[in-house]
Amino acid sequence: MSTISIYNNANATTRTITVDIFADLWSQTVTNTSSQEMVYYFKFITSATQTDGTKYIPVQVTGLSDLALNGVKQSATNTSAPYASIDAMIEDYTYDFIEGHTANQFGSGCKAQLPMK
Secondary structure (H helix, E strand, O other), X not given: OEEEEEEEOOOOEEEEEEEEEEEEEEEEEEEEOOEEEEEEXXXXXXXXXXXXXXXXXXXXXXXXXXXXXXXXXXXXXXXXXXXXXXXXXXXXXXXXXXXXEOOOHHHOOOOOEOOEO
């Protein structure tokens, strides 16, 4: 588990986003006789709210191709490329929580999400 703290200098408040990283031991699949594939999940949780007071729904990500905007686009950039690393994925999802996004951002078909309060 990793926790990201976001400090708002204007309001002197700190909000956190927790990223739980875990493996699904029950869904191991044998891809060939010499190796196994483990399925990993990343769960983003925050007690912060959007600027209108709406709570965030926990987000579950199953891989680097699970993009922040409806699984179609990265949030910080207008690209549909998979994330290059776990760090890039966490950074983009964190950006999305903080900044929010408009409905159909970058043609992704996503619902609107207000910025973090």
